[in-house]
Amino acid sequence: MNCLVIDDEPLATELISSYIERVDWLHLAKCCSNAVEALTYLHSTPADLLFLDIQMPKITGIDLIKSLPVKTKVIFTTAYRDYAIEAFDLDVVDYLLKPITFERFFKAISKVYGFKEPAFQSGAEYKLLHDFNESYIYLRAEREMVKVFLKDILYIESLRDYVRVKTVNGQIISYNKISYLEQKLPETKFKRVHRSFIVPLDQIVTFTPQSIKVSEFTIPIGRNYKNETLKALTKHDIMQS
Known part of the structure; x- marks a missing residue:
């Protein structure tokens, strides 16, 4: 995502x-010391995300948002609390x-990340209802998006703000909350069995009241x-039989 930092400090x-x-x-595309410079840049070069101060000379950050040539995601960075209500009326991200x-910066951009990277590709949720073997999810790993077929998942483990997705082909470490994946995965196929683990019901080999075995x-x-x-x-066992 191309970012523009606009601040006179x-x-x-x-x-x-x-x-x-x-x-x-x-990706840091440019730093601007005032809103006029930023507006000139944005008229020729679009940006995905603005980190925007409010109190600046000539044009305020709020006035800049109203003047943008195209709608752009904005995170305000300011020393003043007074503009919060007006800012959110302008539909800023944070x-x-x-x-x-x-930590606070990362929490803000995580909201943008959620907007940019939906859990399922278009049409995938429809496929979940009709052909589970063809259903998949895209997960970001390092600098690329990795396609993971749901039928290949052995378990998902929470690593705080990340998850480890163990598959029949290896593992993927991705920035994602386990609770977010829990909401997106089909509940008839996956079950959260622990605060740190989600397992696919079809992959379970044996289970006891204390544990589940998936593969080894x-x-x-x-x-x-x-x-x-x-x-x-x-x-699930009754339905399968």
Whole structure:
């Protein structure tokens, strides 16, 4: 994603620029010290995301949004709380108050990431209902999107803000919350059995009240997930038979 940093404070510009450089799917296209310079640039070169200060000379950040040639995603970076309501009325992605930590910055761009990378390709959810063997999901791994067929997944493990997706062909580490994938995967085929694990019901070899075996892997059943998991496993076994 091509990013534009617009701020009249050099230290603030340097900080946001350094944060952008730490994220492999963001690219710093340009830094502008005022809104006029930014608007001139944007009329000839589109950007995907603006990191925009509000209080600037000549034109404020809010006025800049209203003057944009095309609708662009914006994250405000400001020292003032007073404009928050007006900012969100303009449909900005987030409103960051200075001083901005990397953790807060990353939370903001994660919202943009969600907008840019839907879990399923167009039509995939329809396929889930009709042909599970052809259904797939795209996951970002390093700098590329990897196509993963749902039938090949052995388990999904939470690594805090990332997930490990173990498949018959290897594994993928992707920036994703396990709760997000839980919502997107078909509930008739996948079950969250632990706060850190999702398993495909068709891949289960054996299970006990404490654990599940998928291929050669033993997955624990969480105490808070036990009743629902055993109920789902019993129902699935009946349906299969």
